[in-house]
Amino acid sequence: MVDTKDIFTVLHTIPDPEMPISITDLGLIEQVEVSDSTAQIKLLPTFIGCFALPAIAEEIKQKVSRITGIENVEVELINDPPWTTDRISDAGRASLAEHGISVPENGSPCTAHNEPKTIELTTSAIPCPWCNSNETALTSPFGPTRCKSIHFCNACRQPFERMKKV
Amino acid sequence: MSELDKQFHEAIVNVLLCVADDKLFLGHRNSDWTGIAPILEADIAFSSLAQDDIAHAGAFYELINSINGENPDQIAFGRNTSAYRCADIVTKDDEFNWANAIARQFYCNVYEYLRLQRLSNCTWSPLANLAKRIDAEQAIHVDHITTWMEHLGNGTEDSKERMQKALDDYAPYASMMFEAPRGIDTLFEGGILVNEGCLFTAWKDCVDNIVDGTGLTITVEPCTGDGGRTGNHDEDFTRSLNELQEVFNTDPLAAW
Numbered sequence: 001m002v003d004t005k006d007i008f009t010v011l012h013t014i015p016d017p018e019m020p021i022s023i024t025d026l027g028l029i030e031q032v033e034v035s036d037s038t039a040q041i042k043l044l045p046t047f048i049g050c051f052a053l054p055a056i057a058e059e060i061k062q063k064v065s066r067i068t069g070i071e072n073v074e075v076e077l078i079n080d081p082p083w084t085t086d087r088i089s090d091a092g093r094a095s096l097a098e099h100g101i102s103v104p105e106n107g108s109p110c111t112a113h114n115e116p117k118t119i120e121l122t123t124s125a126i127p128c129p130w131c132n133s134n135e136t137a138l139t140s141p142f143g144p145t146r147c148k149s150i151h152f153c154n155a156c157r158q159p160f161e162r163m164k165k166v
Numbered sequence: 167m168s169e170l171d172k173q174f175h176e177a178i179v180n181v182l183l184c185v186a187d188d189k190l191f192l193g194h195r196n197s198d199w200t201g202i203a204p205i206l207e208a209d210i211a212f213s214s215l216a217q218d219d220i221a222h223a224g225a226f227y228e229l230i231n232s233i234n235g236e237n238p239d240q241i242a243f244g245r246n247t248s249a250y251r252c253a254d255i256v257t258k259d260d261e262f263n264w265a266n267a268i269a270r271q272f273y274c275n276v277y278e279y280l281r282l283q284r285l286s287n288c289t290w291s292p293l294a295n296l297a298k299r300i301d302a303e304q305a306i307h308v309d310h311i312t313t314w315m316e317h318l319g320n321g322t323e324d325s326k327e328r329m330q331k332a333l334d335d336y337a338p339y340a341s342m343m344f345e346a347p348r349g350i351d352t353l354f355e356g357g358i359l360v361n362e363g364c365l366f367t368a369w370k371d372c373v374d375n376i377v378d379g380t381g382l383t384i385t386v387e388p389c390t391g392d393g394g395r396t397g398n399h400d401e402d403f404t405r406s407l408n409e410l411q412e413v414f415n416t417d418p419l420a421a422w
Contacts, residue, residue, distance in 0.1 A: 048300050049221025080295040140207040141310050142214035166302035
């Protein structure tokens with residue numbers, strides 16, 4: 001029977017369609033199980049109903065089914081545990097930073113379940129992924145994809161994106 | 167608890183429809199601003215808010231499907247007027263007046279944030295997990311609309327006056343969000359949902375807190391009477407529904 005490690009190796013080669021990071025580094029894979037020739041993969045959406053999910057699920061099916069010994073691939077979307085930016089690996093963070101995409105620190109509090117007045121998306125100092133300066137400002141909490149906001153660094157005069165803290 | 171007893175199915179589906187229909191129609195109306203919002207960032211924001219809300223609605227329709235097996239597209243697009251459960255503030259015509267769009271968004275976003283917080287405490291885990299996850303996204307909507315309220319309330323005399331007028335015009339519609347979904351008492355009594363007290367009072371505290379210091383006032387009263395949550399919809403809703411169903415009705419059996 002195929003080892004789950006071999007499946008992870010294949011999953012690691014699948015990039016997120018919207019970011020320079022593999023789906024394993026992004027923390028999308030919660031569980032991989034193999035029984036006989038069937039691989040079952042549990043996938044967490046970053047943002048609920050993210051429009052990239054069908055493409056990701058399709059690519060998983062295609063690539064994993066090419067592994068010798070695998071005949072069926074089942075991809076299930078689950079919401080428990082919830083995906084958070086804490087699930088992004090160190091390698092993933094480094095790759096995103098290289099492309100000017102900032103990621104919230106591990107363990108930073110999730111925005112939900114605060115009183116609305118205390119949600120601090122706009123006020124916290126966010127370091128620039130290009131030059132590390134804290135002299136940055138939020139341009140818009142909504143960016144090119146649902147999971148990212150747009151910021152501007154006043155020190156190096158460069159715009160950058162940031163994964164939203166959820 | 168991951169399995170829901172059959173006796174609660176009807177009531178929970180009704181509660182889920184209230185959430186999903188609110189989000190579907192609010193998202194649909196917000197997408198009206200794509201391409202024509204006052205500034206580029208607002209344009210992207212309202213388009214993103216629309217995407218978020220419609221995606222969230224889809225997730226709730228999927229959850230309904232897991233209970234009763236009904237096709238999510240059919241639930242979203244294939245019902246008659248009286249079967250929709252949204253409060254009609256979500257389809258109240260903003261007449262392409264930015265203050266109206268902001269007022270509608272403000273009232274609805276804070277309400278949704280608090281409602282999802284409460285649904286996160288549901289003892290049926292599939293709903294609790296989904297609500298908790300979506301509420302993290304909803305927090306960003308509240309943050310965004312708070313910025314707009316402060317911006318317009320503290321802006322010029324003109325912006326404050328227009329914003330106040332919009333808040334007043336939308337106040338009666340905001341009341342209708344608080345019409346209790348049918349069957350919610352069954353869910354409280356059955357221990358499925360937790361009764362955390364009056365949602366209107368919690369909401370009023372929040373919205374008052376957000377406009378505190380801007381000079382804007384919120385005059386919304388608690389809900390009286392039956393409205394969208396029991397299927398009694400106004401003309402603006404019917405117009406929105408017709409628009410939403412126009413393409414779907416050309417071929418209801420098409421795969422999307």
